[in-house]
Amino acid sequence: MNAIETANEIEKVILVNVQTRQSDDLFTYELEELTRLTETAQGEVVAVLTQKRDSHDSKTLIGKGKMEELVHLVEEFQPSTIIFEQQLSPRHMRNIQEQIDCKIIDRIQLILDIFAMRAQSKEGKLQVSLAQLNYLLPRLSGQGVNMSRLGGGIGTRGPGETKLETDRRHISRQITEIKKSLAETEEHRRRSREKRQESHVFQIGLIGYTNAGKSTLLNRLTDADTCEENLLFATLDPLTRKMTLPNQFQATLTDTVGFVQNLPTQLVHAFKSTLEESKVVDLLLHVVDCSQEFVAQQEETVMGLIRDLEMEEIPLITVYNKKDQMHPDFVPHLHPNIVISALDESDMDHLKDFLWEEIKKLLVPYTKSVSLLDGGTLLSQMQQETFVSSIELDEETNDYIVSGYAKANSKWLGEINLNE
Structure with missing residues (x-):
């Protein structure tokens, strides 16, 4: 057999x-x-x-x-x-x-x-x-x-x-061949990451203990249709989807494999290229199952792996999920945080508002004057590469006054201010 x-x-x-x-x-x-x-x-x-x-x-x-x-x-x-x-x-x-x-x-x-x-x-x-x-x-x-x-x-x-x-x-030869194949796929993944970074898109990585509800959140926040089984390691391969908040701010959301206590060292090394997807994000969304008795144990497992992967510098917010099944002794340990049920529509609305407030702290606000004559092309570029919150016409100067938020490395923060 x-x-x-x-x-x-x-x-x-x-x-x-x-x-x-x-x-x-x-x-x-x-x-x-x-x-x-x-x-x-x-x-x-x-x-x-x-x-x-x-x-x-x-x-x-x-x-x-x-x-x-x-x-x-x-x-x-x-x-x-x-x-x-x-x-x-x-x-x-x-x-x-x-x-x-x-x-x-x-x-x-x-x-x-x-x-x-x-x-x-x-x-x-x-x-x-x-x-x-x-x-x-x-x-x-x-x-x-x-x-x-x-x-x-x-x-x-x-x-x-x-x-x-x-x-x-023979096994050693297999290992060498697999490493060679993985190096090729990692190069393709690296190019894809660089392309996303060049596009100035705000990137969010979903991380958390296995079965915490990451895939459910991905489905609720995006148009993804991923596995939501109540099983450990239901998601293995990373999946990136576009997310649009109610104010039309757009970001990418990447789901990754769930962590587990005492995760085999072999897997941490073997999946390093997959987890690299989370190393280049602008924000980590840490999903925690608050229905579990040992929430602190699971949190420490994830935070320990974040340290191992040298991702401590990435801003992190915690989403305590499964509020409807919350353990009676649950106390949130990590901040900033929000407590929700991914199955509750109103909770998801609160999460989106919360996300924007936290994302806003990581962006740089700007106000730029754009000439009416050149406005069409420049405005289009700005709307693609930053989050434009308002556009007003100054009738005295015939310039557009554009306000919004951009990533700290955005060219729009220093180069375009045609009124200066």
């Missing part, structure tokens, strides 16, 4: 999570997220094994006693996959599989697998394959019998079982 044939089948899964320094509440939250990740990958959790200990066991992560318990759970539930919350070393993998006769993966492999399911564009698929191959390459010697069990399903989407069983040289 291959991966394609099993892609839509529900696999029985046992989850394993070890509590070391986390609080009980955070440990429960991690387990709930691992459950949701498993469901997103089309798995059904049939049993959960948890353990509290000072540190991870060097041989099997969970120690001898819990390994015996896990063996019994496998005998009882006959799962096809066991997923560990913690990252498994090749040694862990090898020792566990000496005692258990089913597929073993960790949280990182699970997330990589979901990304493989979600990728739609050629670039997205290449990036996932690169991340998977980079993760698996140093672990080939530790996979052991697990390689023969990678017959499809969770943990095998992407490069595929036959490629994973080839030798290191």
Whole structure:
């Protein structure tokens, strides 16, 4: 049976999570997220094994006693996959599989697998394959019998079982080829970014924890028709659309992949070119799900990745979404912010007004005199490259008095003032 044939089948899964320094509440939250990740990958959790200990066991992560318990759970539930919350070393993998006769993966492999399911564009698929191959390459010697069990399903989407069983040289060659292809697509993306920057269009990047509602906001603010599934990583490939506020101010809005706590380093590196889309924006729109208990944890995950990607200098406003399901203990931590439900029309009107007030702070107001004789061409250019809020005719001078807002690097702030 291959991966394609099993892609839509529900696999029985046992989850394993070890509590070391986390609080009980955070440990429960991690387990709930691992459950949701498993469901997103089309798995059904049939049993959960948890353990509290000072540190991870060097041989099997969970120690001898819990390994015996896990063996019994496998005998009882006959799962096809066991997923560990913690990252498994090749040694862990090898020792566990000496005692258990089913597929073993960790949280990182699970997330990589979901990304493989979600990728739609050629670039997205290449990036996932690169991340998977980079993760698996140093672990080939530790996979052991697990390689023969990678017959499809969770943990095998992407490069595929036959490629994973080839030798290191072949995988290294694949990695080199993928990097070359990605370099070509990144060059095309770079040219597109430069073109957008030259057009003086105000650019907004949507970021946030996975499933916070970014795609829903994109659809409500633009004419986009993107996926709004209640799943983790429902959006993977970046999408840019034009947004027009009620006062006719226009901007571009770019949706990006959702972040998640402990996002695999391989994915941060592999998706760097995709996330570059957000590095050149004028404003970051950080969407937060205020119905979650661990809002602060999710906020810190996103803010940490913003620091890792060296995007701290970009102005940021926070949209606390899902107001209709707000958690009773919710308190906003980030400012400036607005609390809305993306499904509420009046809230969306408030958001648009709020956006304009915040955008206005990042623009430079101007007033220019434009000769009536030359006004047509210049006014047209100004309306395309700045936000013109008013045009009045001065009857004494026969000049147009143009007022508006422009980006700080706009030529209209210094070059055109025909009355001076």
